Amino acid sequence: MNPDILTIEHLNFWIADQHIVKDLSLSFPENTITAIMGPSGCGKTTMLRCINRMHELIENTRVEGKIKLSGENIFKLNAMALRRRIGMVFQRPNPFPTMSIYNNVLAGYILNGISLSRKEKDQIVQEALTQAALWDEVKEGLHRKGTFLSGGQQQRLCIARALAMKPKILLLDEPTSALDPKATAHIESLLMELKDTVTVIMVTHNIAQASRISNQTAFMYLGELIEHGTTERMFTVPKDKRTEEYLSGKFG
Amino acid sequence: MRTGHETWRQCKNNAFHGLIILFSAILFLPLAAIIFHILKNGLHVLSWEFLTALPKPMGESGGGVGNAIAGTLLLIVLSSLIAIPIGIFTGVYLSENTHGKFSHIIHVAVDMLQGTPSIVIGIAAYIWIVKPMGHFSAFSGGVALALMMLPVIIKSTEETLKRIPNTLKEAALALGAPYYRTMLQIIIPTGFQGILTGVLLGIARVSGESAPLLFTAFGNPFLNLNMNKTVQALPLLIFNYATSPYEDWQAYAWGSSCLLLIFILSLTLLTKAIRPQ
Numbered sequence: 001m002n003p004d005i006l007t008i009e010h011l012n013f014w015i016a017d018q019h020i021v022k023d024l025s026l027s028f029p030e031n032t033i034t035a036i037m038g039p040s041g042c043g044k045t046t047m048l049r050c051i052n053r054m055h056e057l058i059e060n061t062r063v064e065g066k067i068k069l070s071g072e073n074i075f076k077l078n079a080m081a082l083r084r085r086i087g088m089v090f091q092r093p094n095p096f097p098t099m100s101i102y103n104n105v106l107a108g109y110i111l112n113g114i115s116l117s118r119k120e121k122d123q124i125v126q127e128a129l130t131q132a133a134l135w136d137e138v139k140e141g142l143h144r145k146g147t148f149l150s151g152g153q154q155q156r157l158c159i160a161r162a163l164a165m166k167p168k169i170l171l172l173d174e175p176t177s178a179l180d181p182k183a184t185a186h187i188e189s190l191l192m193e194l195k196d197t198v199t200v201i202m203v204t205h206n207i208a209q210a211s212r213i214s215n216q217t218a219f220m221y222l223g224e225l226i227e228h229g230t231t232e233r234m235f236t237v238p239k240d241k242r243t244e245e246y247l248s249g250k251f252g
Numbered sequence: 253m254r255t256g257h258e259t260w261r262q263c264k265n266n267a268f269h270g271l272i273i274l275f276s277a278i279l280f281l282p283l284a285a286i287i288f289h290i291l292k293n294g295l296h297v298l299s300w301e302f303l304t305a306l307p308k309p310m311g312e313s314g315g316g317v318g319n320a321i322a323g324t325l326l327l328i329v330l331s332s333l334i335a336i337p338i339g340i341f342t343g344v345y346l347s348e349n350t351h352g353k354f355s356h357i358i359h360v361a362v363d364m365l366q367g368t369p370s371i372v373i374g375i376a377a378y379i380w381i382v383k384p385m386g387h388f389s390a391f392s393g394g395v396a397l398a399l400m401m402l403p404v405i406i407k408s409t410e411e412t413l414k415r416i417p418n419t420l421k422e423a424a425l426a427l428g429a430p431y432y433r434t435m436l437q438i439i440i441p442t443g444f445q446g447i448l449t450g451v452l453l454g455i456a457r458v459s460g461e462s463a464p465l466l467f468t469a470f471g472n473p474f475l476n477l478n479m480n481k482t483v484q485a486l487p488l489l490i491f492n493y494a495t496s497p498y499e500d501w502q503a504y505a506w507g508s509s510c511l512l513l514i515f516i517l518s519l520t521l522l523t524k525a526i527r528p529q
Contacts (some may be wrong), residue, residue: 009337019312033304052426054416054422054425054426057422057425080428080429080430081428082428083425083427083428084427084428085427087427088423088426090419090422090423090426091419092419094417094419094420094422094423096420096423096424096438096442097420097442098438098441098442098444107424107427108427108428108429110437111424111428111429111433111434111437111438112428112429112430112431113425113426113432158423161427162426165427165428246448
């Protein structure tokens with residue numbers, strides 16, 4: 001497997017006195033897809049949000065341990081600079097309603113005050129929308145509002161918005177749970193293509209989805225990382241009984 | 253027996269429905285009466301001369317209320333310049349900080365400001381500005397009106413921004429955007445319609461106020477656009493002319509009331525039209 005781009009070392013996370021993530025260590029090889037699975041409330045979304053330090057938006061939290069991005073401890077970096085290097089896509093599509101499709105893709109640059117020439121903008125927009133498999137559908141109406149698109153298209157627009165910043169890592173928090181099966185299939189196939197250039201870390205409730213597209217699967221339960229390994233191994237010979245029961249649909 | 257009971261219940265139901273409609277209709281009556289009365293007495297006074305000319309000295313016929321219209325517009329601009337930025341930023345703060353002692357204090361302060369009688373606000377502006385400066389001024393009137401606009405703008409900004417899904421803010425922050433750009437470039441523009449509604453309601457509220465202007469803008473019979481000097485305003489003019497013994501002045505008070513009513517009603521209808529669903 002490829003060398004690791006991101007490693008989590010003994011991560012602990014508390015909200016007030018609730019211990020949400022318990023001594024979690026996990027590494028992510030470059031240009032692979034990792035699926036984080038587990039029943040609701042197991043801490044998987046919280047863990048994902050620690051990676052780009054979005055957890056800092058919640059008050060009264062405490063974090064211990066290290067997360068290293070290419071060897072650098074992310075808690076020592078500037079949070080805003082870190083988030084420019086790590087893209088994030090949310091559960092519900094959330095394009096900016098006041099912006100056109102074109103400006104939504106460029107939002108990362110606009111919101112960081114980075115000025116670009118017309119040519120650079122056009123190039124970034126076309127590249128990101130092509131990567132997000134949306135270019136052909138929207139190229140005729142780039143200056144329409146992004147909120148006119150269908151749910152699946154909006155989510156691909158959000159992926160394009162994240163990709164436009166050319167991140168090394170893309171975090172996805174149940175990106176297809178609000179979409180219909182067709183839109184889901186579309187996003188899955190685009191994620192498979194993305195992993196040539198980006199490391200994808202995805203929280204999902206969809207067991208079949210994890211087995212279809214991920215290289216590595218991690219299973220969390222009650223804040224702990226129970227087991228992780230290649231997706232093939234996890235789905236065929238899980239070591240822990242809880243993993244087996246969850247992945248075969250006995251609980252969750 | 254059973255059907256009789258059912259019929260009785262049906263009767264009570266109908267009576268209740270009727271009562272609700274009746275009271276709603278009663279609410280409409282005074283409004284209709286006011287509008288009718290003012291239009292009947294005021295509409296025929298309106299003319300190009302009335303809108304543009306300055307008041308003539310007593311005893312001469314003709315003239316208009318151009319100075320009061322200009323003064324009211326000046327006061328609206330002054331108060332908006334003060335109240336809009338403060339109101340929007342306070343609204344942003346309150347929408348972002350729902351817990352905590354400071355935001356609670358601000359909430360209470362906004363409620364109290366809203367409940368303060370307008371005459372008291374006028375006196376406050378007199379003590380703060382007119383006395384130290386030594387003279388009445390449009391500026392002091394603008395400050396008094398701004399204080400009256402603030403709660404309206406703050407509350408509508410707060411309510412509007414609270415309804416914007418948190419995930420939009422997260423999306424912007426996750427792109428590495430600083431907090432101030434997230435608020436200024438994403439959240440406030442997304443809530444623009446709601447904020448504008450609040451601003452227009454605030455303007456509608458203060459443009460008919462006379463009490464805060466009695467000790468501040470004071471009124472004068474000339475055209476003035478200097479914010480350091482006294483300025484006439486439509487509500488002040490109505491107050492002065494309506495209490496005068498001269499018939500043509502009273503007619504002008506009707507005309508000015510009519511003008512003010514049309515202005516405020518249009519603003520209110522406009523806010524209804526742009527209010528986000």
